[in-house]
Each structure stands twice: as structure tokens, then as C-alpha cells.
Amino acid sequence: MKRKLINWKTVTMLILLALLTVIFVSLGRWQLHRADERRVIAQRIESGRALPPLTIDKHIRSSDIVQWRPATVAGHWLGAFSVLLNRNQNGRPGYWLATPMLLQEGSREAVMVLRGWFPQVLTPDAMPEFPLPEGRQTVSGDIALRVPRLFELWNFGAKPVAQLPQQIPQSSGPLPQVQNLDLAEFAKVSGLHMLPLVLMQTGPSEQGLVRDWPHPSIDADTNTGYAIQWFAFAAIAALALLISLIRLRLKSTKETSSS
Template identity: 45%
Template sequence: MTSQQPATRTKAILALILLALVGAACIGAGLWQLRRAHEREGLLAAIEAGRQAPARVLDAQHRDGPDWHPASARGHWLNPFTVLLDNRNLKGQPGLWVATPLELQDSPGTAVLVLRGWVARPMPSTHLPDLSAAAGPVQVQGTLLHRVPRLFDLGSLGGQPDTALPKPFPAADGQPPSVQNLPLDALAAATGLDLLPVVLQQAPTHDADLIQDWPGPSTDASQNYNYALQWFSFAAIALIAAGFTAWRTLRRPSPSSHA
């Protein structure tokens, strides 16, 4: 019996270390969920504050503004530079976003990228409808964002993200290219335009039968709080088990006492 006790004590120490590591990992996961909850609460507050803020006017002198604030711009559509953003579903239906630069009326060569709306993906035997925006000066109303909302791109893992625009651009056939994500600097380099550092997400309007129903970011913090509670519960179980193991180990007689 005595020869087995060192091995038993060693196993108990290893179990203590393992339980402590599990408890620490669960506490870390719970704290991360709390940070995510706070981030979502901050995002929700920023969205609500932006919606209540006065509208901004974008022009050559006023090129920027906070996210989620209403804004407007006046100019001409640059239809040849229209880009389709792929894999943008709406209520479970596959489709595309249509993005077209709007050249500012007071500054030729300067433009703001406008997310004009959503169109359903055509069936293999059909074609997209005419997506050309109206000619002539227009006033566009919308919401400011500092980038086109991104989707996860598997190509980015291999160093080849799906953001490439055709060369030359616009293409000779006049068809708008389709990409999954559209960085503003890539569009500026392909078009030669001086793009504003913001994107205008167009408000509901009549524009080539496009649908302006934009999905917002997730702002539900309650789910993160629930996950945090679960992780802290797992941590408590692991630490209680570690305490019980330590108590049993300390109560066990040492080999010297048997001797």
C-alpha cells in the first residue's frame, strides 16, 4: 500500500494542475464574452445616437463623418464604374448589392461610393435587369459607413482575397464586375477617382427597382451575457473540483507517517 501512495499523490497533483488550467481557460472565455457584450452595447449606443443626429452634407470640403450618421450628397452617377457585391442575401434569398460611385457636383473627379440597394441573383438562364442609375444631377440620402460591410472570404486565407477588379475597368463588354468585398482603395486605384473615405448606404428610394433593406450589425448583448454565465459556471465547477481534490490529497497520510 505504501508504494502506491507517491503515484496516487502525483496523479492528484496532475489533476489539480489540469483543473486549474480548465478553470482559468473558462474564466478567460467568460471575460471575452463580457467584452463582446460591452462592445455590442457601445455599438448599439452609437447607432442610436447616429440616427438621431442631424444629417450631414458630403462635398469637397466635408469629406468625412461618423458612422451611422445620416448624410446626403449631390452629384452625377458614374454608371460605368458600378460594382456588384456577391453573396449578399436578403431574408434567405441569394442576391447582390449594387455599388456605384456618385461624382460630387461641386468637385469633378471626386466621388463617394454609394451602396444603392439589393437585387436578386438571376437564375442561370436569365440575366440581371438594367441596373443603370438615373442620369442627371441627383440628391442621394443615406447612412454613413467607413467601409463596405465585409464578408468572410476564404481566398484571403491563401493571400488571394476576392476584391480584384478587372483591368481595364470598366470592362470592354460594359458588364459590372462581381466581387465579394470592395475596399475603397482598390476601387480608387481601378477608377482613378478621388473617393471620399466613407460609404453612403442609400435610404429607401426608387432606384432601378433595387431594394434598400440593409442588414445591421448584431447588437444583442444578452446572448454574450448568457455565454459568459455559462463559462463562469464551468470555471466554478472546475475550481470546486480542484479544491476537493486538494482537500483529499492533504488529508491522505504521507509515506513518512506510515514508515
């Protein structure tokens, strides 16, 4: 009786090798796409920082608001309107301190300034104070289009949980603590007219506030390295598939000749 050349195990192996080849190639292409995205991000950061410093005022044009552009703003601190954002810094829990700066006395236009990070305290009574100078002040920093967000897993697919109090400033109690701060929501509860940007204050740390702001990953070489690995796996799987097909072809030829 003539023995079957291909059984279900052989077919399964061939299909698996073909699928692995396609999957590995797809993963390699995805890593190359991620590398391109990171190069674009790096270029945007470099382009923004290369622009001349922007002076922020209420007449600022939207075309001048560029991510990572250096900027300065002059105004009066509104310390009572400050908000704390829960953020980790190098693995340590703590807070970002966000305080709006009023551009002109008697007006409502303001800019949100991220002043820095400080470590978490054990009790509300131990919360440090960060006094602000009175009078008109000038602050320098880098522009962000919004307050960098912290992904909230517990809100995924669910109704967002209200975080800010109904009114800011509050008559008493500690500063509000939130996970994320939306400028439109803050404007609604504070009555301020917030400019559509955030200033991440730069300069040396002061009063214990650390100004080491997060940056998006721009290490495209890492993704390129991963892509090469995936393409190497794809080549191995494709070579194994080719060898298996050649062996089957040779066995088929041998069986045909012997019959």
C-alpha cells in the same frame, strides 16, 4: 507497508481540475470583454444616428464623417461605373449594386453609393437592369467608412487576386463582379476622385433592390449569459478541486494518526 496517498492518477486529476478552472475563468472574462465591445459598438451606432443629417460635398471635413450618420448627397449618377458585389441576403445568394454619384458635372469628385441588393440570376443574359434617372438627383442614406468587406478565405496569407478590370467603365460586357470593393482601387481604375466614405442608400425598396444593410451584432446580453455559464463551470471545477484536496488532507491525517 505504508500505502502511497498520491499516485499519478490523482496528480493528473488535480492538475486537470486546476487547468479547467483557469480555462473556464479565462473564457468567462473573454465573453465579458466581448460584451463590452458590443456595448461600445451599440453606443457608436446610436451616437452616429443621433447626429444631424450631413450634406455631402467635396468640401466635407473628415471630422464630420461618422459611421452610421444619416446623410444626403446630390449629384449625377454614373451608371456605367457600377460594380456588383457578391453578397448573401438571409441565406440567398445575390449582389449589392454599387454606383458612384458625381457631385458636379465637369468635376471628378464622386461618392460611392450602395443602392441595394438583388438575388442571383442563373445566366448573365437574365441580369436585371436598374435604370437611373437623368439629371441632378438627391439620395439619402447612412454613412459607412468603407464598403463592408466579405472575408476571403482563399486569399488568407496569399497574394490578393485582382478583381476589378484595369479600366472602368468597360466598353462592353456585363458589370464587373467582385467580392470586395476598395475605394482607392476603384478610383485608380475609374479615374474618379472618390470621397473617403460610402453612402448606404435607405428608403423603400425600388426596382427590386432590397435595402436591408448588415449591422454588427450588438447583443451584449448573449455574451454576458455565456460568461455566467463559463464562470459556473469554473466554480464547479474549483469546488471539485477543493473537495479532492480536503479528502487527501483528511486521508493523510488519518494515516498519520494510525501509524
